[in-house]
Amino acid sequence: MRAVITVIGKDTVGILTKVSGICTEYNANVIEVTQSVLQDMFAMIMLVDISKLNKNFTELTDRMSQLGDELGLKIHTMHEEIFNTMHSV
Template identity: 70%
Template sequence: MRAIITVIGKDMVGILAKVSTICAEYDVNVVEVTQSILQDLFAMIMMVDISKASIPFSELADRLTTVGQEMGLTIHTMHEDIFNSMHHV
């Protein structure tokens, strides 16, 4: 199973490191990352494999949201099933 993590906010040192460290802490494998810095704004989309995660998906999402708030960022985590449901006719 996979999930998508999006991060948006003011650019600063360590955003990618912080998010990927949390993923590693809970055995979530980062599969793909794309990021852009538009002037002083940071935007990142990260695809992760959550099939071997050591915590439930909801707890991972809550942890990332909390860290985002602490850093002044918006971090949203969406399960792959949401995408599949949205695009299934």
């Protein structure tokens, strides 16, 4: 089971650290990261393994949105199944 975490918003110091810190806290293993900064807009997509989480997945999604609110960013944490289902026949 994997999930996709996307972070979009104004670039500030330490976004990657904070997001991956929460992943560690919930025992979500980071598999892949793509990140780009265009002018001052930060966009990151992170693929994480959620099969060994130490809490419910919904708690992780709540925690990430809360971090997004704190940093003034949009953070979406979504089960990868929605992307696979939507974009393949």
